[in-house]
Amino acid sequence: MRVLAIESSCDESAAAILDETGGLLAHELYSQVEVHRAYGGVVRSWPPA
Known part of the structure; x- marks a missing residue:
């Protein structure tokens, strides 16, 4: 058996x-x-939903 x-x-x-x-x-x-690095990490949506 293989697992995915x-x-x-x-x-x-x-x-x-x-x-x-x-x-x-x-x-x-x-x-x-690399995309998020320019912003110092993941940027959440603003304003919050």
Whole structure:
């Protein structure tokens, strides 16, 4: 059996495929850290909803 693991947050999304022993077969990461760096981190909407 293989496991597809997915993680998502406000500035990153990641996916990984693990084999039956928990070994990593593949992984991918999409990050917006560089985009947010100019603002000192994640900036929430203003005014708050």
